[in-house]
Amino acid sequence: MRFFLLFLLAPMAAVALDLTEQQRADIEARIQPFSAVCVQGETCGGGEVMADAAGRSGEDVYNGACMACHAAGIAGAPKVGDQVAWVDRIAKGMDALYDSGINGVAGTGMIARGGCADCSDDEIRWAVDYMVDSSR
Ligand code: HEC
Structure with missing residues (x-):
């Protein structure tokens, strides 16, 4: 059992450690605009609806x-x-x-x-x- 868990966790830990701080920041920056739109409570993921939710300038x-x-x-x-x-x-x-x-x-x-x-x-x-x- 213990061997099995190690087997499972080791690759995940390796992935997490492989990310540098810069890569982490890049990923967060890329995800951020989508999460911001979703927070507004409108439909998430639909291009047109997102434009409407944001409104015209x-x-x-x-x-x-x-x-x-x-x-x-x-x-x-x-x-x-x-x-x-x-x-x-x-x-x-x-x-x-x-x-x-x-x-x-x-x-x-x-x-x-x-x-x-x-x-x-x-x-x-x-x-x-x-x-x-x-x-x-
Ligand atoms: C049909 C013509 C017309 C259109 C279209 C129009 N306005 Fe006006 N607007 C006026 C006139 C006339 C006044 C001056 C009213 C007065 O005597 O205070 C005015 C005044 C204003 C004022 C100043 C009001 C105040 O309290 O001093 C604002 C702000 C304003 N308009 C915003 C807008 C916006 C925003 C739009 C578009 C969404 C718009 N207007 C479209 C004719 C128009």
């Missing part, structure tokens, strides 16, 4: 949904990159701006989610971050 959402008004400043929209147009808005704080992005600004052309019905709250926040970062 703020820049993607901006280009798809917000640029139509905010690139040129249509209908009184603060133009992205125009620091003067944004300074008072930025002073209200990011939460107020996220709220405007998600719920719209009543009585203006700023409709809820800028009209992007399938944008998540987070995607709208990232788009607002992108617009503000580009307008400071």
Whole structure:
């Protein structure tokens, strides 16, 4: 019995010892992105679903949904990159701006989610971050 266990464990120990610290770090780095996606609670291992779980970037959402008004400043929209147009808005704080992005600004052309019905709250926040970062 003891002989059998040794026989079984010896190869495993040899494999573990063969890994240098660098190899170990490489393996952990390679595994890490997958485990990070799985932790978010969405389907693990499906390429498309992983992309959805991560969401579109703020820049993607901006280009798809917000640029139509905010690139040129249509209908009184603060133009992205125009620091003067944004300074008072930025002073209200990011939460107020996220709220405007998600719920719209009543009585203006700023409709809820800028009209992007399938944008998540987070995607709208990232788009607002992108617009503000580009307008400071
Ligand atoms: C149909 C045109 C239009 C589209 C599309 C649009 N906006 Fe706006 N947006 C406006 C207008 C007009 C204002 C100015 C509202 C006002 O008078 O405060 C505005 C203002 C804002 C503000 C500042 C609000 C505040 O509280 O000062 C934010 C943030 C904003 N938009 C985010 C977005 C985001 C994010 C998108 C895309 C998801 C988007 N907008 C798409 C027209 C638009």
